[in-house]
Every structure is written in structure tokens, then in C-alpha cells.
Amino acid sequence: MALTTLIHIPLVFRPLSYLSTIFNLNKVKTYLVLYNQDIQRSRKGISFITTGVQYLDKAVFNLDYGQLKLVFCALKERKQVIENAPHLCTALPCMTPCFDWFEAVYFWMGLKLYDLVAGSRLLHLSRYYSAQESVELFPTLARKGKDRTLKGTVVYYDGQMNDSRVNVGLACTAALAGAAVLNHAAVISFLKDEGSNRIIGAHIQDNLTGKGFDTYARVIVNAAGPFCDSVRKMADNDAKPMICPSSGVHIVLPDYYSPEGMGLIIPKTKDGLVVRHVDVLSAWSGIHPLATLRAFPGIMLYAKITLVLSQLLVESGLHVEVSMAEDVVDTAIKSGKLSPTNKCLTYNLRLIGGDGYDPASFTVLAQQYVCMKQSYSGKVVPGVMDTATAKHLSHAYGTLAERVAAIAQNEHLGKQLAHGYPFLEAEMVYCARHEYCESAVEFIARRSQLAFLDTDAAGRALSRIIQILAAEHNWSKSRQKQKYKRLQNF
Secondary structure, rough: EEEEEEEEEEOOOOOHHHHHHHHHHHOOOOEEEEEEEOHHHHHOOOEEEEEHHHHHHHHHOOOOHHHHHHHHHHHHHHHHHHHHHOOOEEEEEEEEEEOHHHHHHHHHHHHHHHHHHHHHHHHOEEEEEEEHHHHOOOOOOOEEOOOEEEEEEEEEEEEEHHHHHHHHHHHHHHHOOOOOEEOEEEEEEEEEEEOOOOOOEEEEEEEOOOOEEEEEEEEEOOOOOHHHHHHHHHHHOOOOEEEEEEEEEEEEOHHHHHOOOOEOOOOOOOOOOOHHHHOOOOOEEEEEEEOOOOOOOOOOOOOOOEEEEEOOOOOOOOOOOHHHHHHHHHHHHHHHHHOOOOOOOOOOOOOOOOOOOHHHHHHHHHOOOOEEEOOOOOOOOEOOOOOHHHHHHHHHHHHHHHHHHHHHHHHOOOOOOOOOOOOOOOHHHHHHHHHOOOHHHHHHHHHOOOOHHHHHEEEEEEEEHHHHHHHHHOOOOHHHHHHHHHHHHH
């Protein structure tokens, strides 16, 4: 198969998934290779679409125009992502407690400047709350610290997204645009022209069957995130490392720690913050790709291979991923002398499930569908499509939520996978049929967030998850045992 562009990307690293969609909307034939990573390379399914308020602080006090440009770009992208995936992204109020009046004035003035800079891209105006109002909004907020009392809080709005669902939505949207999307596939080596030693393709291995094949491309994009150095080593064994992985620790606490729909930001912390071990529902470490070069350009091109490297995420939030992807595409088109038929169309492109989405669509699910459940004895029992489940399906799948609800009703898969969480058995079947889900790990970590929300709940759901996927993929008993063991290890 002769292809114009080949993109190698780990499934858990989202930013340059945008690339495949952009290439295909420009009528550039694209191959997207998704290589599933292990647990230590995964991230939780919820993340901020942050505009980097801290960068505005640096821009003002350091008189750094570059930091200000980053804020403008991030503001534009936050609005774009929320509009393009309205079912997966939302505005989230974030509260910062102030224990002296200087902090209160400082943060309030800074956020008002942020409101001014945001302009038409502002989600909601920031504001100050008195100590009494703050405690009413956030009952678990302490009134007294070490020799200090709460003076008030400032609240501003940032974006929040369902990370895992956006990632899958990007791959599915790229497939709808014409990309050839391969899951559980990896680039093993590059193919070089014997005369010029230029890389002209890659050998790809199907990790499910073990079979391999060659594919050719005029442009190859390395979008492997924190693992891009390993891809660069394939191209040039003498290539010096450019990425310094940084690890961040995350924990999930019960919902009674904070009210629904409100975040808490503590700019500076001191020893003394106490969290009981028994309250921790889940903990994991994620990898953040940091550039080793101080002035790391957004894109670098190599002489013997068109290997496009994008400036990677800072910390764990979404900053300028779409802009980075567009820059990479523009450079790849120029470098490969490609001939797109139109300019970039992704600014107003809705992700799959987002086109025609109505925030009130969950009411249709609750009114028109029932969750048919099958008991352990095999008896089918009708159940109610409660509001929490309907909202979950609507937010996770958008306009495609009715397909999941139909499976729950017609195939008797309306039971929750884990008590206390809205994930249905029907979602497993839908993801297996329509979202490249080939393993239980993929579902609990990269289609839903159950593994990261509550490890005990995920553990209780293991047997049923394996059972459902085995029926979908015709797994043998021995393969089921193998999958179960791997899932337990995860």
C-alpha cells in the first residue's frame, strides 16, 4: 500500500491524534498506527483544558511576550476544543483559598487581568467570595490554617475534558475522514532507500497476531510523545536524546472531599496536608515529556527522514495541541511536497458524537430506554434508566449514546459493571464493535476511567468484563484466563 503520510503514536498520548484528522480533511492519505502502552505510560481519563494562568503571571512579571502569546493561543484552543467536543468538555469553576488579604487582592487582580486578556474567549467571569460564602460553596474547606484564618476565595473557570473519550473520539473521527487506523500495532523498523539511505516507509507489526507488513510513505510523523526518542533511535542509532521524561503522582479521593462541579487549586503548599490512606480510591504515576533543550522549537526536520517532532505537553493539561498538530501538518506538507486540495478544516470540526449534541439529550435516554438486566440465574429483569446513567451515556458518547442504550435494552446488558459507577455492560459491547476495543485493559483504562477512579471497583468487575469481551471476540477458555491474569496485573 503506497501511502502519503504515516503517523506513529501511542494510543494513550492524545495531542497528535489530531494530525490524522487534519491530514485526511486536507485529502492527504494517512496511516495512523496506535501502539497501546502499559500502565506506567497511562494517564487518567479526566484532565484540564487549561489556558495556563501561571504563564500570564510570568508574562507580566518577566515582561515575556512569548508567555503572553502562549496564553492567547491556549485561550483560543480551549474554546475550540470545548465547541468541537461539547459532550466531552465543559467549564469547571476552580476555587483558590486565601488566608491573608494580600493573597486575596493579588489573586483577584491577577484573575481580573486574565478575564481581560481572555476577551470573547472567556468562559465565565472570575469573582471573589467571602469566607462565609466560600464555606457554603465548599463545606469541607478549612476556615483556619496554621496561625491563619480564611479571608475568602477567588474562583475562575477553566476547561475540563474526558481525556480517554476525546482520545478515542479523535481516532474514530480520523477513520471517518478516511484514515487507516490500526490499533495494537507498532512500527518495528524503518525502510530505507538503498541509494540515498532516505527512509521511505516502515515495517509494522500487528501485536494481536504477531504478523508484520511493510508500508510506504512520503512523510513519516513521530508523534510518540515521551517515547519519541525510541522512534528517533530507529531512524538514527546515534541520535542524542531530546526528551527528559518527568513523572507525576496522582491520587483519587472520594467525592465528599469537594462539592460536585467545583475544583480546588492550592498554588503553594506546605507540609501538613493530611489525607487518610483509606480514603485513597486510586493512585498512579504518569509520564510528562519535557524537552532537554532550553529553546526547543515546535518542529524539527531531519535531513535523511522527514521526522516531525512537536513541542510536547507541559505538565498534564491541554494547552496548544491543535495548534501544534496544524503546524506539524503544514510542515509535513511542505517537506513532503504534498498537494492538499483545501486549507485546514478542523477548527469547526465536531468530534464523533458531538455534531448535533444537545445537553438535554439525556432526558430522551431516560424516557425512551430501559436497562434490561440479566440475573445470575439467567432471568431477564427490566430496570430503570436512571438520570445518572443517562447523563453518563450522553456525556461519554454524545449523539451516539442511543446506540449504547439500545444495546442495554435489546441485548439485556443494562447492568452496571461496578456498584456506584454508571458504566454499563452495554458499553463494553459498543466499544468492542465500534471503538477498536480488543482487551479488558483498554476498556477500564482507555475507554472508561474505572481503573483510575477506583481500583477496587475495577477489580470487582474483572470477571464480567472478560466474559463480555470473550463473547464478542470469540476467545477460548485458555485465552480468557490469560486475559484475566493480565488484567489483574494491570
